Amino acid sequence: MSLLEVTGLRVEYRTAAGPLHALDGVDVRVEPGEVVAVVGESGSGKSTLAHAIIGLLPANGRVTAGSVLLGGEETTGLSEKALRLVRGRRAGLVPQDPTVSLNPVQRVGVQVGEALRVHGLADRRSAAVRAVELLERAGLPDPAVRARQYPHELSGGMRQRVLIAIAIAAEPALIIADEPTSALDATVQRRILDHLEGLVRGTGTGMLLVTHDLGVAADRADRLVVMSGGRVVETGRTADVLAGPRERYTRDLVSAAPGLHQVVRENPHRDVDTHAEPLVEVRDLVKEFRLPGGGTLRAVDGVSFDIAPGETLGLVGESGSGKSTTARLVLRMDDPTSGEVRFDGTDITGLRGKAWRELRRRAQLVYQNPYASLDPRFSVEEVVAEPLRAFKVGDARARRARAAELVDRVALPASVLDRRPVELSGGQRQRIAIARALALSPDLVVCDEPVSALDVSVQAQVLELLTELQADAGLTYLFISHDLAVVRSIAHRVGVMAQGRLVELAPTAQLFDAPQQDYTRELLAAIAGRRSRETV
């Protein structure tokens, strides 16, 4: 008997625009001791599937057909009361975002213990003891101390371990992990997935791993279920699906996944004249922040590098490594504590007033989140032409023409000009943000995690666009990302940052093939998809 058997499952959401079919006849099976990964892009229905299994659909969603057999018993159509006995006890959920998935005003030990107490597996006192054991099993160091702490006192990785402890507490036969590590840094992600996999494989528990990251799925799963538009497009043994995807959608997904391939585009760019006068020179840059309660934090600690005209310099590092602060200093959006930034030969660290504004013309920024960085009340044309208005370039008609030209350059149809940002997809919005950055024909564009909020196939398209624009206009990029695979596909040289320092800086191929520093090697080892590449 299968541990989980989903057949012909249909789920519908009531929306203002009529019913939305989130799941349209989905079949999935998980055997005891097996890890099955459900992969797909946003909107494919994979999270809906995860929630539908334990009856956790939002108020406007309902199962309209099909069945979910959990350990041989039907869970669709169960009352809320009967479902409570299933949740946690028969199937545990590891939710998506550890930073918001724990109750902020309750000690973590109590939250772990609750998973036992609701099923009558412990009383108040024994729950506290068992919670510490569970936290230890989930791989949390100093579990007895951590159990007395509140979620905000723990890092994201630690919080995810707490959530894992909650999910395994009542020893369910199935663990449903809904994007369990996508909010975490690569090295933390790897350690947590290793641990979760060990727990599952060691006990004969089954795991349904929901993820948008094909690399993660490839590393962990025995079988893959590829979803798109609420349907299962392809399913099979992981190695088989990766080696010979039958469906076009799967092929696109596999080829777009940056981590899965040895080389996506091995330096597709023109050679860079490294002997030319550098566009950007950074020397001994230091930025300190005063901490509340005394003490200072060195966010950037003696960083030096050059960027040649027409070059892409990638800066990688985990959260808190100082890469974004460095980017802000290069753009002079912040004042450095000491050190020097020269832009086209001029020291810009002391620029004020008019000269500072002139710098804005020549150095632009593309932000991480295309959903938040565009004013929702502007039309796309107003968004793109805003820098022109700010610098009083041309008259209204000339600005309109320029906006149309820019939208065309980022390969969007002219019809988007009159639309609002909310009507566009994430990838389209990021193209608009790029068009805006290009409006004043800058020399330098700083891209801060420009694709990390996008699906992989869209990611690949945006990276392609950035490369083309560079070839056409001779742009120089400072490209910030936590994702090594993404940086590899676009950068000429890559700098690795950790704790405010530039640990290693080398041409891309050299850094990936022959890393000099331990930290770089650790980062490289954590790239999801690497394991499958070595074995497939």
Added chain:
Amino acid sequence: MTNPTARYLLRRVGLAVGVLWAAYTVSYVVLYLLPGDAVETMASGGLDGEPLGPAEMAALRARYGLDQPILVQYGKALWAALGGDFGVSVQNGQDVLSAMGDALPSTLALAGTALVLAVLLGTGLAIVATCTRSRWLRQALLSLPSLAVSLPVFLIGLLLVQAFSFGLGWFPSVGAKGPSALVLPAVTLALPLGAQVAQVLAASLDRALDEPYVTTARAKGVGRVGIHLGHALRNAALPALTVVGLLVGQLLAGTVVVETVFTRPGIGRLTVSAVSYQDIPLVQGIVVFAAAVFVAANLLVDLVYPLLDPRIAQGATR
């Protein structure tokens, strides 16, 4: 001072003293700018009395110090007030503090009962409304607060008197004898306040119930009530608590109306008579008292925050 909590408290108390001084000064200036003075009011002798002559008026003004320059009057009054001496009432010559002290117990009983009732009613209503699975009941319950808020306090009072005192005869309609006389005034005062608590708490409960940590709790197998009481309520309590702090101000204002409607003695009635007689010392005393209560209530609320949310506790020690 090395202890951050003590430093925080000290700053707040300093701030409170500033607020009290400002309340005293502003009320002093406003009252001084009013046309006429207490002596003129007394001298008019009411409807049937003989008006006083100018010489007698001047003597009276000298007695109350009203013939001195305004800054001198203010300085003297402020100095005395610092020592707890707000002067004597011009209505009957009673010491201001003792006049307020006589009126205080009755008002405290009324306001205290009303506040407790308001919090209980508001919290209960918000919890039931957000917890019920009946859409109809939820809508019905959530429409009650806006009704209660939009009715004037005196109207609520009159309706309650009509129903429970004249109609059913359960409670007396006037006076302050015994606990039964407290019921109708306290309910009258509590209804609009409780309604505001309910509105804010229901909205923030709804927000809390949408948070991902609620999904985590549901996935453990926790039921509706457990999620409400164990997870959502404490997270939703902060905005409601802020409202309770502000309600203390409305509570004092409400006693003015309620004590008048139910003919109860107390600070509210004292205020009405003090204002109508331009009894400046008494009005000043009441203003400073009201400000002190308000400041103390909100300080208390601020001190409770970190107990409810550990994230604030950490912020406060910074």
